[in-house]
Amino acid sequence: MNTGDIRFPGQPVAPAKPGSQPVQKKTPDVSPFSQVWQETLQKQSGVKFSAHALQRLQDRRIELGQGELVKINEAVSAADKKGSRSSLLLYDDLALVASVKNRTIITAMGGDDMREHVFTNIDSAVIIK
Numbered sequence: 300m301n302t303g304d305i306r307f308p309g310q311p312v313a314p315a316k317p318g319s320q321p322v323q324k325k326t327p328d329v330s331p332f333s334q335v336w337q338e339t340l341q342k343q344s345g346v347k348f349s350a351h352a353l354q355r356l357q358d359r360r361i362e363l364g365q366g367e368l369v370k371i372n373e374a375v376s377a378a379d380k381k382g383s384r385s386s387l388l389l390y391d392d393l394a395l396v397a398s399v400k401n402r403t404i405i406t407a408m409g410g411d412d413m414r415e416h417v418f419t420n421i422d423s424a425v426i427i428k
Contacts, residue, residue, distance in 0.1 A: 332357070333350065333353045333354065333357065345372045345375075345402065346371060346372050346375050346397070346402045346403065346404055347401070347402060347403045348403070348404045348407075349404065349405050351405065351406055352395070352404045352405055352406050352407045355407045355408060356407050359407070359408065359409055359410075359412065361393065361407065361409050370390065371390065371395065371404070371427065373427075374386075374390075374397075374425040374427045375388070375397050375399055375402055375425075378397070378399045378423050378425050379399050379400075379402075381423060383399045383422055383423035384398070384399055384400055384422055385398055385399065385405075385420055385421045385422055385423075386399050386421060386422070386423040386424065386425055387418050387421045387423070387424040387425070388404075388424075388425050388427060389424065389425070389426045391427075392409050392410050392413070393407065393408075393409045394407070394408050394409070394413050394416075394418070396418065396421060399423075
């Protein structure tokens with residue numbers, strides 16, 4: 300065993316050996332746009348959007364305004380008051396599946412994508428007007 304490989308708490312890490320590649324941390328594949336939009340949505344609405352939901356909204360070119368975010372937040376709160384854990388939120392031609400406990404929108408779809416689609420693992424549905 301090489302004693303240079305042993306580190307004790309508080310001991311500085313030795314610099315990398317010449318010619319070796321630095322170890323890069325893997326970061327989630329999140330675009331800067333998604334990250335900024337996620338932070339903005341969280342500040343404005345109280346509900347969070349998963350990376351998957353953000354990608355679906357972006358792919359389908361669905362934009363949510365402040366008024367829509369307020370209504371979505373109210374719908375999640377209403378589902379929470381009824382004891383729901385996972386809820387389908389229907390808003391005009393938009394369908395959102397939310398984890399009520401985590402106050403997180405898990406996925407989103409709109410328009411033609413909703414046709415012939417089966418929603419599973421939900422215990423409630425909220426129609427937003």
